[in-house]
Amino acid sequence: MSNLGKKRLPIGIQTFSEIIEGGYYYVDKTPVIERLVQQNKYYFLSRPRRFGKSLLLDTLRCLFEGRQALFEGLYLYDRWDWQQTHPVIRLSFGSGVMRNREELDARIRHQLRKSREYLNLPTTPKADIPGEFSDLLELAHQTTGRPVVLLIDEYDKPILDNLLEPERARELREGLKNLYSVIKDADPHLQMVLLTGVSKFSKVSLFSGLNNLRDITLSQEYGAICGYTDADLDTVFSAELPGLDRDEIRRWYNGYRWGDQTTPSVYNPFDALLLFQERRFAPYWFESATPTFLVDLLAERGMFTPQLAQLQTEAELLGRFDVDQITTEGLLFQTGYLTVHQVEEPMTGYWVYTLGFPNQEVEASLNQALLPALGLEHAAPQRLTLFKCLQANDLAGLEAHLKALFAGLPHDWYRNNPIAKYEGHYASVFYSHFAALGLDITVEDASHHGSVDMTVDAFGHLYLFEFKVVEQLPEGKALAQIQARGYADKYRTAGKPIHLVGVEFSREQRQIVAFDTALI
DSSP states (O other), X not given: OOTTSOOBOOTTOOOHHXXXXXXXXXXXXXXXXXXXXXXXXXXXXXXXXXXXXXXXXXXXXXXXXXXXXXGTTSTTTTTSOTTOOOOEEEEEOOSSOOOSHHHHHHHHHHHHHHHHHHTTOOOOOOOOHHHHHHHHHHHHHHHHSSOEEEEEESTTHHHHTTTTSHHHHHHHHHHHHHHHTHHHHTGGXXXXXXXXXXXXXXXXXXXXXXXXXXXXXXXXXXXXXXXXXXXXXXXXXXXXXXXXXXXXXXXXXXXXXXXXXXXXXXXXXXXXXXXXXXXXXXXXXXXXXXXXXXXXXXXXXXXXXXXXXXXXEEHHHHHOEETTEEXXXXXXXXXXXSEEEEXXXXXXXXXXXXXXXXXXXXXXXXXXXXXXXXXXXXXXXXXXXXXXXXXXXXXXXXXXXXXXHHHTSOHHHHHHOXXXXXXXXXXXXXXXXXXXXXXXXXXXXXXXXXXXXXXXXXXXXXXXXXXXXXXXXXXXXXXXXXXXXXXXXXXXXXXXXXXXXXXXXXXXXXXXXXXXXXXX
């Protein structure tokens, strides 16, 4: 530790012993690990990439192997029976890309062999993969006299890497099913099983027969099993906070939630650690992997982008994910681009989830990535112009800018792109252009795809926009609608000038034909 009270930042480090012995910051997850170990036997956990899943599994490995010295000063140190060790088998599909069943099978056999060597187990006669895996679990139990702890990391990555090639993805899915099918019958030899990944594939497609696998993805008590809470930042990382705006850290990076409103929201560790290292706000997590597949899928499905800020869905759709059936809600939620904002049970047993962006980083970055798919090829200079108009509170300049923006959408793009025929497209361009700037935006209503009502809080002013698609001529209704709906009422006490802006867009002329304003 330095004389400033700072430790090292564990960026990209997934090995528990290295973090503890190397003088890195560590957020103690052992209280929630204790609950995990005591409650059930078979677990499944889905979290987006770079959320600390691998570190969680390595912590469990060290715990069950009885490496007591590593846990000194942590919650479980004097609450764990260190004499009760268990053989640990850890499989991971996190590294490399497997393009066919042959490569997958070779990777599986390699890991089974390494596990056998790690546990000093004798070799067994060559068999197929289920046979080798089954022999490994049984032999580890028999040799040590204790049942096995089985940890599987990135269980789904071989499939996810090949989603653009459904035939290949199905082939790899069958290869993984061949491996995971062993778990059910190996029950007598198992102490605990935890599988982690990004997505939740249906039990039928991957875990045939393993009906007692408890999915803790949306369990309130495990909401903070991965990631950092606000309290973690204020205590563990307190030495890193001076010089950084605490409210902006929260607005930019906090907000991931897996459960109802009582579940703690968390930060992605990758974001927090890189912010502390670089001392500047940037989309660190988003830029660590380009969501090309997601952007293409949203464009292909004509996603109404204002709806991303408040997307209602059923619990079933959040968990439904398979090669042949990828729901938009499930993909956005499981990959971390949307998170849970609200959970309701309007009727017994019928659960409705309201999803939205977790934070400023994701809202701005995803909308920025979507703009080219919406037809805005030169988004960066256009964003700068928007910024200058709002900074100067120049409504005439804003009108001219938005007209130029829509005039710049290429005509051949309209002809060749099916999304342009969809009335929600124009409102999507309008909303995503503002959202990509990283402004504080509230979507008031996104229920009708031909319009969007949104509030923008920028540079000491509030702007209430009604963007409405009309057939040809201005109808003058957009401004009247904002006034009639009373969206401004709740902002009157904010102490900021409120500008009502009614924008009407002609579908036929493909241009803004009315830009009416009123100051409150």
